[in-house]
Amino acid sequence: MTQVIPDEFWQGVAQFNSGDYYTCHDTLEALWMDATEPQKTFYQGILQIAVGLYHLSNRNWRGAVILLGEGTNRLGYYQPDYAEINVEKLIAESRELLTALQVSGPENVGEFAQSIKNTGTYSVNNSTLQVPKIEKVTAE
Structure with missing residues (x-):
């Protein structure tokens, strides 16, 4: 069965990719609250990563580490891709x-x-x- 992904999801993706993590969280949280599985956990994983990045922007190391970990763990089920997103x-x-x-x-x-x-980058x-x-x- 094909899952219908609402336009608001793509709005949240654009917000995420532009670094507007707080607004992305608000957009995806509204979807998450009304969603059923399997989308519910998918939205939650992405919004947790967004919140982790928001915490990082505020220099909240602990919040960033916790939410990046929780978000990536939640998304594991949806690999390699889901809803046209390269989850992997x-x-x-x-x-x-x-x-x-x-x-x-x-x-x-x-x-x-x-x-x-x-710069949108970091060094390691x-x-x-x-x-x-x-x-x-991307289509192969």
Whole structure:
């Protein structure tokens, strides 16, 4: 059965990808509250990643780490893709960021937040990584 994904979801995706994580959370939370499974947990996973990124922007290391972890765990069921979204890539990018935050510790959260705000990237072991984005599945 094909799942019908509402226009508001795509609005939330655009908000997420533009770095407007707080608004994305509001948009997806409204959908999540009224959704049934399997969409309910899917929306929740994405909105938790958005809130994790919002916490990171506010230099809240603990909140960022907890919500990035919870969001990626919730989305595991939907791999490799769901609702035209490349879930596998979103999870991988989110987990890379989560691991980098955990390794660097709370004392370096400001550097992550500033780099992400300025460039949309962060550095780990002389590599520059992109902040997680939600991408549509590409046809092969």
